[in-house]
Amino acid sequence: MAAVRCDLEDFAVEMFEPFGRADQRRWGGVYLRGLLLDGRRKSVEPMAARLGKDGNRQALAHFITTSPWDAAHVRARIAWRMQQVIKPTTLIVDDTGFLKDGDASACVARQYTGTAGKVTNCQVGISLHLASDGASAAVDWRLFVPESWDPASPKADVAKVARRTKCGIPEEIGHVEKWQLALDMIDETRSWGIEVPLVVADGGYGDAAAFRLGLEERGLCYVVGISTTTTARPEAARLHTPPYGGRGPRPKPAYLSPAQTVKKLVIEAGKQAAKPVQWREGSRPGTGRSGVKRMYSRFVALRIRPAGREIRKALDGPELPVRWLLAEWPATEPEPVQFWLSDLPPDTPLATLVRMAKLRWRIEHDYREMK
Template sequence: MSTASLEVMLELWSTILRDAKDQIRPLFAAPSVARSAGAFLDGLLGAERRKTGWMRAEAAGDPGPWRQQAVLGRSQWDADALRDVVREHVVETLAEPDAVLVLDETGFLKQGKASCGVHRQYTGSAGKITNCQIGVFAAYVSTKGHAFLDRALYLPKAWTNDPRRRAATHVPEKLAFATKPQLALTMIERAIATDVPFAWVAADSVYGVGEIEMALRREAKGYVLGVAASHRFNSWIDKPEVAGTAEGIADALDPGAWQRLSAGRGTKGERFYDWAYCELADLEVGKKTDARSEVWTRGLLVRRSISDSQRAYFTTWCPAGTSLQTLVQVEGRRWAIEEAFETGKTELGLDHNETRSWHGWHRHVSLVMLAFAVLARVRQRANGPPPKTERRAKLVRAMVAPGDPAGRDPARATAH
C-alpha cells in the first residue's frame, strides 16, 4: 500500500501525466489535435464513470464532443506509433529480466453489424456467444506492477472476406485473416524485436500449442501455456515414463506428487491450489543465453482446486532445474491481465469506444493503454523511493549550511 503523502501523490500525478503528454505530442501534426489527445487522456483518467465523447468533452470544457471524436476519426496519426510509445513507457517503469508476457483476449459487446470486427462469437466477458468485437492483448507483468503492452482487433473471416465491410471501416488493404494465436505470436515477435526484457510467456489454452510454443523454444523463452485435458504428453530421454492425455496422467499421479502452493496474492488473500509437475524431457536450446542454462526441460504442470478438485493443465518449457514454485508463480501472473481488463473497462473506458472504424478502435484502445501505463507508473513511483525533483533539491540545498563540504543537515550537525 502506498505510503506517499498527498502532496507527493499530486506531484507524481502532475509530473507523470505531463511527461506522457509530452511523449505523444510528436505523433500529431497539428498542435490542436495534440491538445485534444491530451484532453482525451485527461478524460480517461477522470472521475466520470462513462468515458463517452460527451462526458470527456464536458470534463475538458468543450462545447461538444467534436474535438474528441476528431482524435479517433478525422485526424491523421498512427495508432501503432502510440502503441510503441506505450511500450517504451511500460518498459521504463516495470522492466525486469524475469518478467512475464501474458496473452489473453477480451470482448467488447456491440449492437448492430457496422462496427469493425463485430460478429456473433464467443467471449468470456459475457460467458456466451453474442454480438461483439474481440481484442487480443499482451500485458507486461513484473514484481513492479503490470500494464498493457500490445493489442490487436481480431477480424473474423466474415470480415476479412467482405470487401464492402472492409472499405466501410477502413481496414488496411493488405490485412489478411489471422487467428487469435497468430495475432498473439506477432505481439511476442514484436516484443522480442524491440528488446523488451522478459523471460516467460503465460497464456490460457486458446494460445497453448502450435506456433507460439515453437517460437518461444527457438528464442529460449520459458512458458506456462494452458492446454486442454485431452492434450497428449509423452516423456523421453532418461525421464520417468509418462504417456497419455493430460487428464489421464493427472489421474494416475501418486497422492504424494501434489504440493499446496500459492499462485500469488489475490483480492481475498493468497490463492492456494494443489500442484503437480511432470518433467518430460531435457533438451538443449538452440539459442545461447548468458544467464540461463543451455539445457531446458519440457514438462506438464497440473493445477487442482482445493474446493472442488477441478483441474487445469499447462505445457511448460523452462531452464533445467527450475523449481515448481517458479512455474506456479509464472502461471499465477496470468491474473494480472484479467485485473487489467477489469480496471480498463470500469475505470478507463476501455469498452466505451464509440467509433466504427479499424483505426478508431486501435486509437481508442491505445490511448486507454497509455492511461493504464500512467497509472502503473504513478503506483510504482508512489510505492518506491520518493522522486527526486528540483523542488526537493532546492529544499535540501536550503537546509545545508553554506560552505559545509559534507553537505550535512545543520540541525543534525548540531545534534551530534
C-alpha cells in the first residue's frame, strides 16, 4: 500500500507541477487521491469524509470551484504520459451523458445520451481519446453547451441562462456544435506536440460533412460512422457537360444521375459482395481454439463519391472526391446494418478498414472505467 501511495504522489507531483502555488499542488494531490478511494459518490463532501485528516471539505471545494488553475496544463501532461504508454495509432472522438436530477449543474438539458439510450435530463461531455489496438485513454474533454443555455441563441431558456453565473460559465462560452468541439480538441492535442494521423468517430460526427472536411484540411485520415441516408455516387460516375447553345453563360459540368443513399448503393452491390472479417478476439468465453469469442462479421467495401452541398462548396473543381464506403452486412441480416466513410488510401485492405472502424469499442471501456 505504501508503494502504491508513493507512486500516486509521484504522479500527482508530475501532473500538478505547472500550478503556481504550493497549496494548489497539495490539494490537487489530495483531490486525486479522493477520486481513487472506494466510494460511489465522487463529489467533494463524501470524498472529504473518506480522506481522513486531509478531508478538508472547504479547501477541496475551493480547489475545484474557485482556485485559478488551468486544466489544459493537466490534460497536456496526462496526454504526454499516455502517449508513452499507449503509443497511439488513432484519435477517437465520442461523447457520453451524465444523468442529472437537480438544477445546480452547468449545461443540464433534455437531450439524447447513449448512457440512457433516450432523451433525458443530462449533461453531455465530448471526449478525445488516444488509442491503439491494446489500450486507450481520454486526454481531452469539452462540456457541451445546449442552445437553451446560450443567451445569444434564439432557443435560449431564460431560467437556464440566469443560472450561468452561479454555475461559473464564462460569458464568452456559448453553444458550439459537437463536431466543432471535436476539431478544437484535436487542434489542442496537436498543439501539445501529439501527432496521430487517423481519427475515428461515430455517426454523430461522421454525418457532419464539415467535420470530415475539417479533418482533411488538417491532413488527417478518418474512419467515421455515417447514417443510412447519407448520399453518394458510385466511383464510376462521370461528369457530363451539356452542349453550349451560344447564348448566356456556358453550362457547368454535372452528374447525369442523382445521388443515392449509401444503403441503396450497398444493396445494389449485393450480399455476395460481403466478405468475412475477424477484427479481434473478444473478452467473453467462446468455442474457438483460443477459448474466447471471436469478433466476426461480413463487410462490403465500395469506392464512392460522397455528395452534398458542403462538399461541393469546398472543392476546387466540379468532380466529387472518391472515398471508401464500408458497410457491415451480417449473414443473418437481410440488409446492411452499419456504415462508415473513410479517406484512407485506395489500396487499404478490407481487414484494416474494419479494424479501424471497430476500434471505437474501446471508448465504452474508457467510459465505464471513468464512471
